[in-house]
Amino acid sequence: MSSVRPTSSAGDPDRLRDGVPEFPDHPTLTQIAQRQMQIDTWDAMSVDGYRFAKPGAIISFLLTAIMVVLVLTPIPPNWPWDIPLCILSIFSAVVMVVCGLLWLDRPDSGPRPELLEIVPFTRAENLQLMSGQGAEPYGAICACPGCGDECTHLVRRPTDSEPDWATVTRCCRVCNREWVQA
Known part of the structure; x- marks a missing residue:
C-alpha cells in the first residue's frame, strides 16, 4: 500500500x-x-541506538577493569598470564570505546x-x-x-x-x- x-x-x-x-x-x-x-x-x-551498545560498553568496562587489576597485581602466579591479559584488556578497552560511542550516538533525523x-x-x-x-x-x-x-x-x-x-x-x-x- x-x-x-x-x-x-x-x-x-x-x-x-x-x-x-x-x-x-x-x-x-x-x-x-x-x-x-x-x-x-x-x-x-x-532506532533508539544499537541494542548491544549499552550492555557491551558496561561489560567491556568491567572486563577491562578486572584484567588491568590482575595484570598490575604483584601476585607471583599471575606472571605467565600478564602478556595475554594485557592484550585482552587492550582489546576490551577498544570494544568499550566503540560500544560507548555507539551508545551515546543519537543522530538527529528531525521530525x-x-x-x-x-x-x-x-x-x-x-x-x-x-x-x-x-x-x-x-x-x-x-x-x-x-x-x-x-x-x-x-x-x-x-x-x-x-x-x-x-x-x-x-x-x-x-x-x-x-x-x-x-
Whole structure:
C-alpha cells in the first residue's frame, strides 16, 4: 500500500477558471514513492541506538577493569598470564570505546515526514483522464494510476461518456481514480 493519507474534504471540485475546470493537485506516483523512501529512511535512522551498545560498553568496562587489576597485581602466579591479559584488556578497552560511542550516538533525523494527502478525483477529472488514456489490456491485478494502490479495485461496466473501446471501468477505493481497460 502506498504512503498516502485521504483528506477529509476535497474542496470545491467544480471551480472554473476561464471556462475550464481547475482540478486540485494530486501527488504523482514518483512523489508517493519518494515520500515512502523518506519515511523508511527516517524509521531506519531513528532506532533508539544499537541494542548491544549499552550492555557491551558496561561489560567491556568491567572486563577491562578486572584484567588491568590482575595484570598490575604483584601476585607471583599471575606472571605467565600478564602478556595475554594485557592484550585482552587492550582489546576490551577498544570494544568499550566503540560500544560507548555507539551508545551515546543519537543522530538527529528531525521530525517524521508526513504522509502525502490524497485529494479524491472528481468525476470530471476521471472523464478527462479516461478520454486521453490509451487502450490498456485488462489485468486482474494492477496498480492504481493515481495513488499506486494495489488492492482489489471495484470493477463496473463503462458508461456512455467513457471511451468506446473500454470493456471495464476500474475505481480505486483510496483516491476515487477511475480508469478503463479493454
